[in-house]
Amino acid sequence: MIDLNYGKYSIPKTLKKIIDLQNQLVNEGLLEYGDLLGYYFSYEGLDSRYLNTPLDVISFARPGVDGIHFGFLTDFGQVEDLENAYIVRVSPMDFDGPVKIVARNIQDFLRIILLIVSCFVMAVFFCKFTYDVQRKK
DSSP, rough: OOOHHHHHHHOHHHHHHHHHHHHHHHTTOSSSSSOHHOOOOOOOGGOOOOOOOOOEEEEEEEEESSOOOEEEEEETTTSSSSGSSSEEETTOOOTTTEEEEEEESHHHHHHHHHHHHHHHHHHHHHHHHHHHHHHHH
C-alpha cells in the first residue's frame, strides 16, 4: 500500500529518519501517546485521504484532530524529489479553504514545528515564572 501511495517517488530520507525516531521512542516508552512533537508521522495509505485532499498530495503527518493532515505537494509528478516538495496542510473542516501551503519542503516544516513547540515551552515557563513572582509579592 505504501508503494501505491508514493507512486514514482521514493520515500524521503528525512521522513524515514523521523518515523524511525518516533518508532524508537514509542518502543522505549518515551512517547506516551505515540506522537512526536505533537504530530503522528507515518507512511499514510490511500485510505487516509479525505474528499478534499488534493489528488497530488502524499500525506505523511497528522496532529490527530479534525482530520487535519500534512503532505507533500507533487504538482502531479512535476516535483522531482519529495525532499524538495512543498508541504501543504489539509484541513477538511475548513470548508472555504481546506488546503494551504505551509512550508517550502520537509526541512522547513520541521523547523516550523520545532519553533512552535519551543515557543509554547517558553510561554509556559514564562507564565509559571510570572505567577511565582506575583505570588511572592
